[in-house]
Amino acid sequence: MAFTLATWNINSVRLRAPLVEKLMREEAPDVICLQECKSPVEKIPAETFRDLGYPYLVARGQKGYNGVAVLSKRPIEDVGEMDFAALGHARHVGVRLENGVVLHNFYVPAGGDVPDRAVNEKFGQKLDYLAEMRDWFHGDRPEKAILVGDLNIAPREDDVWSHKQLLKIVSHTPVEVEALGAAQEAGSWVDITRQDIPEGRLYSWWSYRAKDWNAxxxxxxxxxxxxxxxxxxxxxxxxxxxxxxxxxxxSDHAPVFASFDL
Incomplete structure (x- = not known):
């Protein structure tokens, strides 16, 4: 079973449904994993997506915040969700593909603006979330699995525009990079994007604050x-x-693609 997947923080699936439709028409991946859907599940425009060849939907949602969804051309089975750090947020959902592969779709907390849990509760929640991800992978070692999503951390020096200037900026601080690395190591996860593109600067997010993000x-x-x-x-x-x-x-994020021949 060969398939292509895309993962994309859509920043409101209802507001940006036309962008999802454009992706479906122009790129047509077999599976699309969305994060930050900002919608209850019943209000996701599933009929529109179904008409474009994606009849299968498994999602977790909440009004106005968070939310993860998996859209598929082929049947998928809902295998549940994890509420790491007991936040009560819709940040994870798992599905099983026809070939038995389990696909995890994650939206890790962003962590606020100050990288200090003593003064920023959200940063502490992010670290706790990553620690519980790590412990889960230690306790239930994943096999034949794929993990995708907005993990809200750029781990490598060439995953950011300036390593030196972002060392104290949330998403690239050493404590976050270490926490993500520990979760990755606990599951022996392979970074597929960097396996395929091992060298050079590589970005998937550009701030709305930049007047000309591209330049x-x-x-x-x-x-x-x-x-x-x-x-x-x-x-x-x-x-x-x-x-x-x-x-x-x-969205301020761009879709990330990978293909698998299984």
Whole structure:
């Protein structure tokens, strides 16, 4: 079973449904994982997506915040969600594909603006969330699995526009990078994007604050595709659809793609 997946923080699935439709028409990945849907599940425009060839939907939602969804051309089975750090947020959902692969779709907390849990509760929640991800992977070692999503951390020096200037900026601080690395190591996850594109600067997010995001190019790679070692070798063709950041009324994230021959 060969398939291509895309992961995309859509920043409101209802507001940006036309962008999802554009992705479906022009790129047509087999599976689309969305984060920050900001919608109850029943208000996701499922009929529109169904008409474009994506009849299968598994999602977790809440009004105005968070939310994750998996849209698929092929049948998928809901395998539940985890509420790490007991936040009560819709930040994770898992599905099983027809070939038995379990696909985890994550939206890790952003962590606020100040990288100090003593004065910023949200930063503490982010670290706790990552610690519980790590412990889960230690306790229930994943096999034949893929993990995607907005993990809200750019781990490598070349995953940000300026390593030196972002060391004290939430999403690239050493404590966050270490926490994400510990979660990755606990599941022996392989970073598929960097397996395919091992060198060079690579971004999936550009701030709305930049007047000309493309010219400034002050990006970060916050969106990831990981796989367990038993299937990582089947992955190929990773790419980031940078052009989507320039679509009309865009998300500040761009879709990240990977293909698997399983």
């Amino acid at each position: 400034a190019d002050k990006g970060r790679r916050l969106d990831h595709v990981w796989a367990t070692p038993d299937i990582a070798g089947a992955a190929h063709s990773s790419r980031i659809l940078r052009d989507a950041r320039g679509w009309e009324k865009p």
